[in-house]
Amino acid sequence: MEHGSFTDETKSTFSVADEDHTLANTLRYTLNQDPRVTFCGYSIPHPSDNRVNIRVQTTGDPAREVLKDACQNLMVVCQHVRNTFDKAVLDVKLTNPVRDINIK
Amino acid sequence: MSGKDKNLHNMSESESEQEGVDKEGIEWIMNLPDVPMKLPPHVELQRTRVECKADAPIHTDTIQYSGAFASMGFDNSLRLDNFRNNFKIEVIDLKEDDIEFDMIGIDPALANAFRRILISEVPTMAIEKVLFANNTSIVQDEVLAHRLGLVPIRVDPRLFKYSDKDAPNENNTIVFRLHACCERGKPRLTVTSKALTWLPNGSEFPLVSDKSVSNSKPKTYTSFSCSQNTLSKEFSNNPIGPKDSDIILARLGPGQEIELEAHAVKGMGKTHAKWSPVATAWYRMLPEVVLMEEIEDELAEELEKKCPVNVFDIEDIAGKKRATVARPRDCTLCRECIRGDAWEKRVALRRVKDHFIFKIESTGALPPEVLFTEAVKILEDKCERLIAELS
Numbered sequence A: 001m002e003h004g005s006f007t008d009e010t011k012s013t014f015s016v017a018d019e020d021h022t023l024a025n026t027l028r029y030t031l032n033q034d035p036r037v038t039f040c041g042y043s044i045p046h047p048s049d050n051r052v053n054i055r056v057q058t059t060g061d062p063a064r065e066v067l068k069d070a071c072q073n074l075m076v077v078c079q080h081v082r083n084t085f086d087k088a089v090l091d092v093k094l095t096n097p098v099r100d101i102n103i104k
Numbered sequence B: 001m002s003g004k005d006k007n008l009h010n011m012s013e014s015e016s017e018q019e020g021v022d023k024e025g026i027e028w029i030m031n032l033p034d035v036p037m038k039l040p041p042h043v044e045l046q047r048t049r050v051e052c053k054a055d056a057p058i059h060t061d062t063i064q065y066s067g068a069f070a071s072m073g074f075d076n077s078l079r080l081d082n083f084r085n086n087f088k089i090e091v092i093d094l095k096e097d098d099i100e101f102d103m104i105g106i107d108p109a110l111a112n113a114f115r116r117i118l119i120s121e122v123p124t125m126a127i128e129k130v131l132f133a134n135n136t137s138i139v140q141d142e143v144l145a146h147r148l149g150l151v152p153i154r155v156d157p158r159l160f161k162y163s164d165k166d167a168p169n170e171n172n173t174i175v176f177r178l179h180a181c182c183e184r185g186k187p188r189l190t191v192t193s194k195a196l197t198w199l200p201n202g203s204e205f206p207l208v209s210d211k212s213v214s215n216s217k218p219k220t221y222t223s224f225s226c227s228q229n230t231l232s233k234e235f236s237n238n239p240i241g242p243k244d245s246d247i248i249l250a251r252l253g254p255g256q257e258i259e260l261e262a263h264a265v266k267g268m269g270k271t272h273a274k275w276s277p278v279a280t281a282w283y284r285m286l287p288e289v290v291l292m293e294e295i296e297d298e299l300a301e302e303l304e305k306k307c308p309v310n311v312f313d314i315e316d317i318a319g320k321k322r323a324t325v326a327r328p329r330d331c332t333l334c335r336e337c338i339r340g341d342a343w344e345k346r347v348a349l350r351r352v353k354d355h356f357i358f359k360i361e362s363t364g365a366l367p368p369e370v371l372f373t374e375a376v377k378i379l380e381d382k383c384e385r386l387i388a389e390l391s
Ligand code: SF4
Pocket: B289, B306, B307, B308, B309, B310, B311, B330, B331, B332, B333, B334, B335, B336, B337, B338, B349
């Protein structure tokens, strides 16, 4: 859910339900690395309320689009992490396959 | 390149730049090639290392804001191709249930997200409901049910659905039966997790209220439409059961008996720790121990003795003893080596901010390497969900 103004799209607070530091902190990190972002931060208004507020202020682009791009970037990063990890594990398994024999 | 070499390199760089500035001043700075601009070495050190001083660590934060070094012409923004080139994973150790790997070139925000997801958001199956038919042991029903919940179950949770409000069926519930009895005149009996036997056809306890239909199959606490054996090949080859067969559940005295049925469902660690797929998932930053000056003879010996985990070695060169940093990875940052007069000046303890030594210990439902990929996938799903919500 977005809380912003109708006249100024560049500043918004996004209230995301069912999320916590896990997503909010990684998004804050990716957003802060985006040169279009002038300010970004998040807060959890109440610990027993399962939601985070993510504040995004930009230099001119709509905050919503910038946040979407951050998510997209984060996904690309995750995919890269996953591929690199799978490759590294496969390499190890190929070089010493003893472990597989032990299991099955 | 060892930490020491790097440091010497840094120092020489700073000296040469210092001289340059002195000689030609602003002219020289303006003539520097502007792409790629590099930060001055001391700032670079602050950006990439945590320094552990005797009283407290300094420069512990990561500098994330893209324009943090704009005045110096250094672009701190995230470039995906940059990340791709620098990111590395090295698997150090891979065992059946443990993995240790180095994750290099990533921000703590992401490393921590993976850790958090591993602990609390990767689903597993765990016993949630226990139906007692008989329990005359001294372990109370609720205590025994709690113990059963914590028994790790060796089954791939991806083959099951969350039960939510659905009636228990073959796609969301695994049923175990436990019947143990210690006969009179026999020695005490220890009931272990081995006694949990899987019932692929679901519950065998008839529903008490159901007396209307007498001829057909009696209704039970679960409504399985087929045997779980037929669902997946994995199940018939490798029957579902507790991961370890030697977990003690209760001890029975002569004449005591336990008869129960345990229903396992899918869940997440954030609901209850019994669903957490890991015993621990943690990381530490790579320690970097640098000798700021040559440490020789008695001092070298003193230094070698100071360290409780033997980070330092002594090198013998032409009758001179010199301390070297042999195993910086073992350093626990106990800061023993920088205690006492002047030692803080001789030894620099640092941590590399973007190098994580990651360790995952699985409880056994899934192998540790699969757990990590699942965790990364979950973070991707979260992004996807947010994108969908924003569009
Ligand atoms: S901090 Fe402790 S473990 Fe690390 S090198 Fe110094 S004495 Fe050894």
